[in-house]
Amino acid sequence: MEIILKEDIIGLGYKNDIVNVKPGYGRNYLIPTGKGIIASASAKKILAENIKQQQHKLAAILAAAQKEAEALNGITLTIPSKVSATGVLYGSVNAATVAAELATKGIEVDRKRIVMKDIKTVGDYVATVIFHKEVKVEVPVTVVAEGEKVAAPAEAPVAEAEATEETPVTEVAE
Numbered sequence: 627m628e629i630i631l632k633e634d635i636i637g638l639g640y641k642n643d644i645v646n647v648k649p650g651y652g653r654n655y656l657i658p659t660g661k662g663i664i665a666s667a668s669a670k671k672i673l674a675e676n677i678k679q680q681q682h683k684l685a686a687i688l689a690a691a692q693k694e695a696e697a698l699n700g701i702t703l704t705i706p707s708k709v710s711a712t713g714v715l716y717g718s719v720n721a722a723t724v725a726a727e728l729a730t731k732g733i734e735v736d737r738k739r740i741v742m743k744d745i746k747t748v749g750d751y752v753a754t755v756i757f758h759k760e761v762k763v764e765v766p767v768t769v770v771a772e773g774e775k776v777a778a779p780a781e782a783p784v785a786e787a788e789a790t791e792e793t794p795v796t797e798v799a800e
Contacts, residue, residue, distance in 0.1 A: 627652045628665035630673055635661060636738065640759040642673060691758035698735075698755060702766045703727050709748055709771040719745040719769050724753045728765075745769050 627649045631639050639645045644665050647656065656662035663669055677684075705727055708716040721740035728735050735755055742753040751767045 629656055629662040630665045630669055631656075631662050633661055634759075636741065636756070642677060644670070644673075688758055688760060691761040694757050695755075695761050695763045697733055698728075698763045698765055701728075701731065701733070702768065703731075703753075704768045704770060706770055706772045707748075713748045713771075715746050715748070715769070719767070721753070724765070724767060742767075 627647055629645055629647050629652050631641055631643050631645060634640045638647070652662065652664070657664070703724060705719055705723060707719060710716065721737045721742055724740050724742065725735050725737040739756050740753050741756060742751065745751050745767070748769050748771060751769065753765045753767050755763045755765060757763070
C-alpha cells in the first residue's frame with residue numbers, strides 16, 4: 627500500500643515521501659493519526675504541485691538544518707556511568723542520555739532525532755543526529771567508568787613511543 631507521509635517518521639521516511647507499507651500499518655495507524663494519506667493519482671498530483679510551490683521554503687529549511695548541524699561539528703561526548711567490575715554498565719546509555727549531555731554543552735537536540743543503539747559497555751561509539759533527510763551528523767560518544775579520567779589524545783602516542791624505545795631488538799645469527 628502506497629502512503630504519502632505528512633510528517634517525518636524515523637525508520638520509515640520523511641515528510642512528502644511516498645512509501646510502501648503493509649496495509650494494516652497504513653489503515654490502522656498512519657491514516658487515522660494523520661501521519662499519512664493514501665497515495666492515489668490525484669493525491670500524487672497535489673503533492674507534486676505543493677512541492678513545486680514550496681521549493682524556496684524547502685531550501686530555507688535545509689539551510690536551517692545545516693546551520694544546526696554545524697553546531698555539532700567537532701563535538702565529542704564523554705559520558706561517565708556506573709560500571710561493574712567486568713566493564714558492563716548498570717543500566718545503559720541511550721538517545722535520551724546523549725540529548726541530555728548535549729544540553730549540558732548548550733546544544734538542544736530532540737532525543738527523537740538521535741539514532742543509536744543502547745550502549746551497555748564502556749567504549750567508543752557513534753550517535754547519528756538527523757536534522758533533515760539530507761543533513762546527518764555523527765557525534766562520537768565515549769562511555770567511561772565514573773571517576774575515571776580520559777587520556778588526552780596527545781598523551782597516548784608519547785606512551786607508545788616510550789614503550790618502543792625501551793624494548794631492545796636483538797638479532798639472532800644462525
